[in-house]
Amino acid sequence: MRELSLNVLDIAQNSIAAGAALTEIVIREDTVKKELLIGIYDNGRGMTEEQVRNVQDPFFTTRTTRKVGMGIPLFKMAAEQTGGRFTIESQVGVGTRVEALFKTDSIDFTPVGDMEATISTIVSMNEDKDFIYIRSVDDREFKFSSAEIKQILDGVPLSEPSVMMWIEGHLKEQTDELFKN
Amino acid sequence: MKSLEELLAIKEKAQAQIAARDAEGNDGIRVVVGMATCGIAAGARPVLKALTEEVEKRNVKNVAIAQTGCIGMCQYEPIIEVYEPGKEKVTYVQMTAEKAVKVVTDHLVNGTVVAEYTVGAVTE
Ligand SMILES: Nc1ncnc2c1ncn2[C@@H]1O[C@H](COP(=O)(O)OP(=O)(O)OP(=O)(O)O)[C@@H](O)[C@H]1O
Numbered sequence: 086m087r088e089l090s091l092n093v094l095d096i097a098q099n100s101i102a103a104g105a106a107l108t109e110i111v112i113r114e115d116t117v118k119k120e121l122l123i124g125i126y127d128n129g130r131g132m133t134e135e136q137v138r139n140v141q142d143p144f145f146t147t148r149t150t151r152k153v154g155m156g157i158p159l160f161k162m163a164a165e166q167t168g169g170r171f172t173i174e175s176q177v178g179v180g181t182r183v184e185a186l187f188k189t190d191s192i193d194f195t196p197v198g199d200m201e202a203t204i205s206t207i208v209s210m211n212e213d214k215d216f217i218y219i220r221s222v223d224d225r226e227f228k229f230s231s232a233e234i235k236q237i238l239d240g241v242p243l244s245e246p247s248v249m250m251w252i253e254g255h256l257k258e259q260t261d262e263l264f265k266n
Numbered sequence: 267m268k269s270l271e272e273l274l275a276i277k278e279k280a281q282a283q284i285a286a287r288d289a290e291g292n293d294g295i296r297v298v299v300g301m302a303t304c305g306i307a308a309g310a311r312p313v314l315k316a317l318t319e320e321v322e323k324r325n326v327k328n329v330a331i332a333q334t335g336c337i338g339m340c341q342y343e344p345i346i347e348v349y350e351p352g353k354e355k356v357t358y359v360q361m362t363a364e365k366a367v368k369v370v371t372d373h374l375v376n377g378t379v380v381a382e383y384t385v386g387a388v389t390e
């Protein structure tokens with residue numbers, strides 16, 4: 086993938102497919118340690134220990150349309166090639182926690198890219214699910230909650246184009262604020 | 267500032283539009299974008315974004331945009347499908363943001379299928 090934000094969009098699809106009512110997406114950047122942590126945490130159906138072992142292997146998938154699952158192996162590789170690390174913890178009936186740590190000064194570090202487009206897409210296309218997005222740089226952070234937006238919208242779908250564009254613009258502003266100075 | 271006040275204004279405008287849409291009782295067009303790993307890697311996100319922005323810009327009111335998983339033709343991703351009541355499904359393949367804009371203006375607004383982008387044209 087050209088941007089980590091595309092991996093995040095893809096990995097979040099697994100949470101949605103696992104029936105997670107709430108998925109939390111966290112991106113924390115430490116400019117001193119030169120590390121970036123991406124976490125995708127869901128309360129979906131979870132996996133057995135054996136499944137967790139298997140999903141890190143590109144030849145495993147529970148999908149039926151194609152023999153191999155590529156999403157997790159691609160994300161894992163993106164992290165490990167920077168000298169970072171990748172973990173999945175999961176429990177059946179509880180949920181799944183995927184974490185990838187990147188060394189941002191590695192020449193193999195893929196840029197984060199357009200996280201705002203990723204989040205607005207995920208949120209708008211999955212009205213029936215809730216998402217929390219937290220982005221931090223050193224000691225500054227912001228949090229976005231789709232449930233709060235839904236409350237304001239009072240029945241207007243998140244997939245309305247004007248709403249989707251507002252979410253993206255809103256996140257852009259918050260992100261710019263974070264990276265100021 | 268993309269403030270909450272702005273979101274409230276968007277909500278009010280959308281509520282009025284939805285009410286008008288419901289009163290007319292017209293069945294909408296459904297556009298779905300394939301969002302499996304291969305679709306995302308091939309550029310599904312900018313395609314979905316271009317569709318959304320063009321639908322908003324042209325003020326097209328009877329179109330709903332949604333995502334779907336695997337469509338089963340990796341090599342032709344990004345793929346979008348257009349479902350219109352009473353018509354056969356139209357599958358557009360190897361989409362880009364620019365092509366998505368044309369699908370909105372020609373097909374969704376003017377009702378003319380963009381034949382050259384369809385799966386039939388590409389696989390011939
Ligand atoms: N958050 C999750 N909760 C439950 N199961 C999961 C989760 N993430 C992954 N899985 C399981 O692991 C499998 C492999 O995931 P992976 O993303 O690598 O491939 P895939 O989703 O099957 O296909 P694709 O290549 O389109 O992503 C999934 O099919 C699913 O069964």
Ligand code: FES
Nearest residue numbers: 304336338339340
């Ligand atoms: S996995 Fe590529 S279209 Fe299904």
Ligand SMILES: [Mg+2]
Nearest residue numbers: 095099156157
């Ligand atoms: Mg996947």
